[in-house]
Amino acid sequence: MMEKLSTTLLVICAVIVTGLLVRRELQPSDAASSAAEPVHVPEWQGYAAAGARMGPADAPVTIVVFSDFQCPACRVLAERLKTLRADRGRDVAVVYRHHPLRTHPHARMAARASECAGRQGRFEAMHDALFQAQSSIGTRAWDDISKEAGVGNLDEFGRCMKDAEMDSILVRDAAQAKQLGIDATPTFLINDTRLVGAFPLATLNRHIDRALRAARR
Incomplete structure (x- = not known):
């Protein structure tokens, strides 16, 4: 009886610990939380000038996301931004910038895979495929994920994955992340407003409405 009770308590403790770890991953770090209030970034257009654009070039609202393909909160935000783009049509575009965290050992190679x-012409499809395969990143072959993303020339993809030039993209994005004082993912700009975390759709929509009003003045 005592042995059964001990086993039950161990299972309960394991569930609680797992829940706390998942919750921590889905929220900004403590360092980021203190800076999670919206921050005005007057030079925001410079951050939107580079990176992979998903959406129209003339969208009045551009969301520049510094993200990590192994970050659970980044996956949540990516899903919400996809919904927003579907709802908002040509009013919203997303620009993806890389900020792979050191705590995620395969994030840099995932970033490279997206660029390759x-x-x-399959960045957005690979972006979606990487987030959908997030739990298996590092255990599956990059070619397998690229096939799901519709990458046609796998030989070219393989050569690109070994191309040292791809590191320059990560260096460029890291430098701009440093300029913005980014220490957590996802950090993103909605035009000139910087935010940190996977905000709910309602909050994102409020910021987009504000940016639209400002853009149309």
């Missing part, structure tokens, strides 16, 4: 898919 982008060379074949």
Whole structure:
């Protein structure tokens, strides 16, 4: 009886600990939380000038996301931004910038894979495929994920994955992340407003409405 009770308590404790770890991953770090209030970034257009654009070039609202393909909160935000783009049509575009965290050992290679898919016009499809495969990143072959993303030339993709030039993209994005004082993912700009975390759709919509009003003045 005592042995059964001990086993039950261990299972309960394991569930609680797992829940706390998941919750921590889905929220900004403590360092980020203190800076999570919206911050005005007057030079925001410079951050939107580079990166992979998903959406129209003339969208009045551009969301520049510094993200990490192994970050659970980034996956949540990516899903919400996809919904927003579908709802908002040509009013909203997303620009993806890389900020792979050191705590995520495969994030840099995932970033490289997205850029290599982008060379074949499949960045957005690879972006979506990487987030959908997040739990298996690092255990599956990059070719397998690229096939799901519709990358046509796998030989070219493989050569690109070994191309040292791809590191320059990560260096560029890291420098701009540093300029913005980014220490957590996802950090993103909605035009000139910087935010940190996977905000609910209602909050994102409020910020987009504000940005639209300002853009149309």
